[in-house]
Amino acid sequence: MLGGPLGAVLGAALGHKFDKGLEGLPAGGIEWDSGDRERVQTAFFTATFTVMGRVAKADGRVTAEEIGLAEMVMSQMSLSPEMRQTAIRLFNQGKADDFPLDQVLEQFRQECHRRQTLVQMFLEIQLQAAYADGRMDAAEEALLLHICERLNISEFTFRRLEQMIRAERHGAGRRQAAAPQGLSLADAYAILDVKPGASDQEVKKAYRRLMSQHHPDKLVAKGLPEEMMKLAVQKTKEIRKAYELIKESRGMR
16 A cells, blocks of 8 residues: 555554445555555554554643643544544554654655645644643653654644643633633634734634635645545534634624
8 A cells, every 4th residue: 555664554553454434445455556546544543543643642641631632633523433443553653662653654745645724634633632631841842853854844833732732722622621711812823823913804814714724625625634524524613613702802894
């Protein structure tokens, strides 16, 4: 299927051939040209769960929260029992000391073929994994910056996405604590990546840009596994919620 390090870890996780499962995991024997959507979907799925395992292990131990985050992603994807087991095996491979992280990232970057919005979605998922236990420690941060370097993602982009994920986590925590609005206004501005002093036009522009970047159909067309569409849908809900809160606070139409 894929070949290379991604194909090797996927083959080890599969163990045997499935007739059904993740759409985008083609049957054995089919060769895909680099950049084909089905091949990219397979690469994304494989890289997501293996690297998530490596991020979870970055601080030397895997917490219950980090395992819970991986399971939550699997649940949101509504994977078949067989593919859920594959995802768990991939996660566990990522935790192994001999996991070939750099080789996996290099192949993933090549398979994505300049699909920057897709690579960014991948990073957002890894950031969520890092914040699964409520904080990102120095080892996780160093690993994520290394991942960014391998994927040609700037530190500026990393910091911007980190701020957005942290704001989303804070808003989720407030909702769990029965806070009236869930999101704070500060969280809303952080999610849209605009300053409170930004003009109404700048706020609208940021909202439209983020909604376009995270549009589920566009991401699937670029190679996001269809089973991961629910993650993109949830992301657009958070962005829309932040925008509505800012609109209400400003009296915008």
